[in-house]
Amino acid sequence: EALRRAPVAPGSHVIDGERRQASGGGAMDVISPIDGSILTTIPRGTREDAEIAIGAARRAFDDGRWSELAPAERKKILLKWAELIDANALELAVLGVRDNGTEIGMALKAEPGSAAATIRFYAEAVDKIGGEIAPTGPGNLGLVHREPAGVVGAIVPWNFPLMIGAWKLGPALAAGCTVVLKPAETASLTLIRIAELALEAGLPAGVLNVVTGEGAVVGEAIARSMDVDVLVFTGSAATGRRLLEASAQSNLKRVYLELGGKSPNIVFADTPNLDEAVKVSANGIFRNSGQVCVAGSRLLVERCLHDAFVEKLAEHAQDLRVGDPLDPATAAGAVNSQRQLEQNLAFVEEARARGRRIVTGGDRILQETGGYYMAPTIVTGVGPDDRLAREEVFGPVLAVLPFDTEDEAVAIANGTDYGLAAAVWTADLSRAHRMVRRIRAGVVHVNTYGGADLTVPLGGVKQSGNGHDKSLHAFEKYLNLKTAWIKL
Numbered sequence: 001e002a003l004r005r006a007p008v009a010p011g012s013h014v015i016d017g018e019r020r021q022a023s024g025g026g027a028m029d030v031i032s033p034i035d036g037s038i039l040t041t042i043p044r045g046t047r048e049d050a051e052i053a054i055g056a057a058r059r060a061f062d063d064g065r066w067s068e069l070a071p072a073e074r075k076k077i078l079l080k081w082a083e084l085i086d087a088n089a090l091e092l093a094v095l096g097v098r099d100n101g102t103e104i105g106m107a108l109k110a111e112p113g114s115a116a117a118t119i120r121f122y123a124e125a126v127d128k129i130g131g132e133i134a135p136t137g138p139g140n141l142g143l144v145h146r147e148p149a150g151v152v153g154a155i156v157p158w159n160f161p162l163m164i165g166a167w168k169l170g171p172a173l174a175a176g177c178t179v180v181l182k183p184a185e186t187a188s189l190t191l192i193r194i195a196e197l198a199l200e201a202g203l204p205a206g207v208l209n210v211v212t213g214e215g216a217v218v219g220e221a222i223a224r225s226m227d228v229d230v231l232v233f234t235g236s237a238a239t240g241r242r243l244l245e246a247s248a249q250s251n252l253k254r255v256y257l258e259l260g261g262k263s264p265n266i267v268f269a270d271t272p273n274l275d276e277a278v279k280v281s282a283n284g285i286f287r288n289s290g291q292v293c294v295a296g297s298r299l300l301v302e303r304c305l306h307d308a309f310v311e312k313l314a315e316h317a318q319d320l321r322v323g324d325p326l327d328p329a330t331a332a333g334a335v336n337s338q339r340q341l342e343q344n345l346a347f348v349e350e351a352r353a354r355g356r357r358i359v360t361g362g363d364r365i366l367q368e369t370g371g372y373y374m375a376p377t378i379v380t381g382v383g384p385d386d387r388l389a390r391e392e393v394f395g396p397v398l399a400v401l402p403f404d405t406e407d408e409a410v411a412i413a414n415g416t417d418y419g420l421a422a423a424v425w426t427a428d429l430s431r432a433h434r435m436v437r438r439i440r441a442g443v444v445h446v447n448t449y450g451g452a453d454l455t456v457p458l459g460g461v462k463q464s465g466n467g468h469d470k471s472l473h474a475f476e477k478y479l480n481l482k483t484a485w486i487k488l
């Protein structure tokens with residue numbers, strides 16, 4: 001309760017080991033989606049702010065103050081950082097919820113908790129990843145060094161700022177890189193806070209810098225910089241495209257993208273536990289108000305089960321408590337922004353105009369609070385070519401499509417430009433494995449939705465992106481291979 005009302009100090013950049021207030025760009029308001037009020041301000045970073053931060057990261061990398069620290073020492077600092085994040089978990093979670101609207105139950109699990117776990121995971125690997133000796137013929141020695149890639153630019157979104165931020169920061173810092181991080185305009189506060197905690201943990205100045213502000217200004221400056229070696233991004237496909245262009249027009253920095261999805265959740269009539277499938281499917285699309293990159297936003301149901309499944313799902317959706325994200329009983333909190341809410345509603349309006357059936361939801365609710373809330377929405381009769389079946393909504397709107405055969409399910413599932421996540425519900429083991437092979441996606445869940453932990457990679461195929469977050473594979477983005485070829 002006290003945290004809910006605590007005044008929030010204005011955010012600041014964190015550059016070269018110091019908090020920096022707004023410079024030439026002034027400040028921008030941070031609107032809380034809980035009630036539409038102004039929570040605080042953050043600096044509206046300028047191109048120059050970004051360049052100063054990149055310069056600091058460049059110097060910190062080039063002088064080896066981080067990359068040449070003994071691995072055990074780097075590990076110790078990162079572990080200390082994770083400990084400080086855990087120690088401040090409640091404060092961070094509440095601050096994050098006030099900033100971005102995610103329900104507190106989810107935020108507590110997915111935000112500080114998972115950020116600390118992620119940093120710990122990579123910290124523990126710091127002194128366990130070495131190079132290779134190549135199997136050369138006699139007379140030569142081939143050594144493969146793994147070196148930190150340099151200065152990393154990280155541009156992250158607002159739906160899970162700490163979790164996704166840590167997916168980039170953990171392996172980048174563990175690998176020995178330095179970082180300039182740009183949080184999303186509507187979710188900067190917790191990332192600023194953990195950057196301060198990193199300094200407290202002993203991370204040398206300039207190793208982790210945070211610059212807040214607009215994507216088109218700060219983000220562009222990072223993407224176009226000649227001094228950034230690797231760019232990592234989670235966000236929209238449109239921005240991802242711009243980042244690749246910026247790389248091509250500057251220094252050909254490597255660009256790793258984690259973009260959107262239109263992930264199919266495929267329910268066969270022989271699903272082992274119908275109630276579980278209903279509950280987990282609802283969770284897969286409605287948690288965090290659908291603002292999840294791997295959200296199961298297309299439900300494909302075998303025709304003979306379609307009506308019964310939709311009926312149960314609609315009942316379940318109507319029972320979900322939407323509202324105040326700081327209330328622990330809330331199942332889905334606020335939509336992140338007015339803009340996002342309007343975008344969600346436009347998708348529903350279009351479906352309505354096409355004669356699709358809005359089984360439940362479809363509207364803005366709790367308008368009297370001043371906050372941005374939307375009822376969990378289920379739309380049936382959606383055609384495979386509808387915009388609702390092909391484009392990412394990033395809101396609590398589920399498109400339902402029936403199918404008759406396995407082949408048809410695969411064709412619909414693969415029929416979008418995206419390929420991030422998917423799920424298959426069936427009791428037939430062979431079919432489950434067949435579907436895993438046939439669906440073009442980075443992760444396929446079987447008889448569940450979501451929940452894949454840190455030990456496995458997450459990354460998309462097709463226009464959902466390239467490269468992977470999580471697991472030891474994530475290191476590859478932040479390392480360069482260098483060969484030493486020695487004549488003996």
Ligand code: ADP
Pocket residue numbers: 155156157158182183184185213214215216217218219220223234235236237239240242
């Ligand atoms: P969304 O539409 O979900 O907000 P974006 O891709 O716009 O997704 O945002 C993800 C992140 O990308 C945010 O931090 C945002 O500020 C940043 N961003 C937006 N536009 C650009 C751009 N042109 N260049 C670099 N970063 C950008």
